[in-house]
Amino acid sequence: MSIKRRIALAAIAVCLSVPAFGQAYPAKPITMIVPFAAGGPTDALARILGERMAKELGQQIIIENVTGAAGTIAMAKLARAAPDGYTIGIGHLGTNVANAVIYTKLGFDLLGDLEPITRLPANPMLVVSSTAVPAKTLKELVDYLKANPDKVSGGTAGMGSGSHLGALEFNKATAAKYQLVPYRGTGPAMQDLIANQIQVMVDQSSNALPQAQAGKIRAYAVTSARRSPAMPDIPTAAEAGFPMEIAIWNGLWAPKGTPAAIVDKLAAAATAALAEPAVRKRMQELGMDLPTANEMKPAAFAAFQKAEFAKWKPILEAAGVKVE
Numbered sequence: 001m002s003i004k005r006r007i008a009l010a011a012i013a014v015c016l017s018v019p020a021f022g023q024a025y026p027a028k029p030i031t032m033i034v035p036f037a038a039g040g041p042t043d044a045l046a047r048i049l050g051e052r053m054a055k056e057l058g059q060q061i062i063i064e065n066v067t068g069a070a071g072t073i074a075m076a077k078l079a080r081a082a083p084d085g086y087t088i089g090i091g092h093l094g095t096n097v098a099n100a101v102i103y104t105k106l107g108f109d110l111l112g113d114l115e116p117i118t119r120l121p122a123n124p125m126l127v128v129s130s131t132a133v134p135a136k137t138l139k140e141l142v143d144y145l146k147a148n149p150d151k152v153s154g155g156t157a158g159m160g161s162g163s164h165l166g167a168l169e170f171n172k173a174t175a176a177k178y179q180l181v182p183y184r185g186t187g188p189a190m191q192d193l194i195a196n197q198i199q200v201m202v203d204q205s206s207n208a209l210p211q212a213q214a215g216k217i218r219a220y221a222v223t224s225a226r227r228s229p230a231m232p233d234i235p236t237a238a239e240a241g242f243p244m245e246i247a248i249w250n251g252l253w254a255p256k257g258t259p260a261a262i263v264d265k266l267a268a269a270a271t272a273a274l275a276e277p278a279v280r281k282r283m284q285e286l287g288m289d290l291p292t293a294n295e296m297k298p299a300a301f302a303a304f305q306k307a308e309f310a311k312w313k314p315i316l317e318a319a320g321v322k323v324e
Ligand code: MLT
Pocket: 036, 037, 040, 041, 042, 043, 094, 156, 157, 161, 162, 163, 164, 184, 185, 186, 187
């Protein structure tokens, strides 16, 4: 057999053995990197979503919590992963917009080295305290903080985390502040709040509302324009006298260069997962706002992320928030 014919046959054999993109994907389990500790709002959303996306895709989705530096370590790992659809990451306004402004020496392009896949539900935030704090209203909490400057501690998940952005907005709205104690996520921070190891936090509703409903912490206000049907008795921050609006939206990303057919397949699986009535009901019970199917399309999500970066860049620069 001539060498030419042998090479041609070998090439055909290789082509036949490698599935064309989009047909066989996913042919093995997918890793979903979660940038905060287990037990927090990002981890909880990842597990609910991952379980149902796995059904849609017919492959396991393995959650990998990669914590530290408010999600920048996780996103660096995601950016370095192979762009083959087998490593994706969940993130949010803090990890994938604010940190691009705050962290000046990331060593990678947080916006340019990641491929937006799809937009996920958003959490309004709750201003909460331990039950040991002698305040029953947001005004009384603000007065208490102002009367005890530098004596009250509050939890965040690091510079640029959602709970840090919440603390910044709280300070802008009330001129009150608290000592920021960084955790690997607001899951662990919530445990310390319940135990009065820290006294206050501005945290995502999916994490804080169940604890407030159980009477383990006190909720003073929600940071949305209107009261949430999930918590009709909690006033908006504006109703409580200190207008502040912030929601921590979530999303999925892949390494830059992940084929569009794979990005589309992942976005479709997430869209189907969020269309499930049981999933929608649970997320709404936690106070979350769900995106529409159109908002979940990759191109729409990419445009949304760019607009959020344009909105938050001047806010964060004005606040002088920088990590060198
Ligand atoms: C978490 O999942 O722990 C939170 O998203 C952390 C944060 O951003 O506050």
